[in-house]
Amino acid sequence: MAIVLTIGDARITVLDGGSFRLDGGAMHGVVPKTLWSKLVSCDALNRCAYSTRCLLVEAGGRRVLVETGNGDKFPPKLKEIYGIDHDRAIGAALKEVGLTPDDIDTVVMTHLHFDHSGGTTRRTASGAFEPVFRRARHVVQRREWEDATHPHERNRASYLQENIGPLGEAGLLQLCDGEVEIAPGVRVVPTPGHTAGHQSVLVGPADGPKVLFLGDVVPTAVHVKLPWVMSYDLEPARTVETKRALFTRALAEEWLLVWGHDLDHQAGRLGVDKDGAFVVRELVTI
Numbered sequence: 001m002a003i004v005l006t007i008g009d010a011r012i013t014v015l016d017g018g019s020f021r022l023d024g025g026a027m028h029g030v031v032p033k034t035l036w037s038k039l040v041s042c043d044a045l046n047r048c049a050y051s052t053r054c055l056l057v058e059a060g061g062r063r064v065l066v067e068t069g070n071g072d073k074f075p076p077k078l079k080e081i082y083g084i085d086h087d088r089a090i091g092a093a094l095k096e097v098g099l100t101p102d103d104i105d106t107v108v109m110t111h112l113h114f115d116h117s118g119g120t121t122r123r124t125a126s127g128a129f130e131p132v133f134r135r136a137r138h139v140v141q142r143r144e145w146e147d148a149t150h151p152h153e154r155n156r157a158s159y160l161q162e163n164i165g166p167l168g169e170a171g172l173l174q175l176c177d178g179e180v181e182i183a184p185g186v187r188v189v190p191t192p193g194h195t196a197g198h199q200s201v202l203v204g205p206a207d208g209p210k211v212l213f214l215g216d217v218v219p220t221a222v223h224v225k226l227p228w229v230m231s232y233d234l235e236p237a238r239t240v241e242t243k244r245a246l247f248t249r250a251l252a253e254e255w256l257l258v259w260g261h262d263l264d265h266q267a268g269r270l271g272v273d274k275d276g277a278f279v280v281r282e283l284v285t286i
């Protein structure tokens with residue numbers, strides 16, 4: 001298996017969970033199309049193409065999978081809406097690096113929206129749904145689980161119960177309250193705004209270099225700009241403050257940031273411009 005990045009004692013491999021499309025206006029919130037369209041292209045339906053990037057983190061004899069992508073069980077209508085022209089599940093990406101779902105000890109999802117949790121379950125021959133990672137504990141924030149299992153009109157379309165319910169029924173959940181180490185040198189860090197229970201994943205030793213997988217708090221490189229917040233975010237003002245705090249620490253400690261949805265750019269490091277605004281100083285391919 002190719003090791004693409006080593007941070008302390010952790011080895012990180014980027015996995016391709018497949019691409020999909022989302023409305024460009026929704027992805028860029030209050031930012032006018034005249035601005036974002038200079039940086040991101042869209043199709044005739046105003047949809048932009050995005051990745052569902054996942055990470056395999058191997059640390060302390062543990063294998064941690066960060067995110068599970070869209071999965072492969074969308075009905076044709078939703079596949080058309082979201083521009084999904086493939087049936088790629090996360091199991092295919094694991095197979096490419098010589099692993100199976102049973103080799104995974106821990107699954108971490110930044111949150112439980114369908115493009116991050118869709119690969120956690122699969123449809124059986126009888127039409128029911130069952131967990132894919134039968135040996136793994138699935139780590140989410142307690143607040144996220146509560147919101148996902150009690151959705152309201154604003155978030156119901158993003159929380160698909162077939163991705164969520166089987167995990168609880170099988171007793172595979174580890175619900176966290178705040179920052180928690182889930183494997184040696186691997187921590188979940190609350191990053192609220194997109195959802196109240198959103199978390200990011202920080203990898204690296206306490207006194208050494210670190211990698212932060214951002215999830216949807218900063219889905220792509222262009223969203224490093226503080227005001228660039230998705231319309232999908234339930235608490236956009238909180239997203240801005242979460243980004244400000246994260247970026248301040250990331251800049252001081254030279255973190256490498258990994259974006260989950262940026263089709264063209266995997267990772268980067270931050271800097272500040274002449275006006276003191278956060279910018280991507282360096283793009284990094286891993």
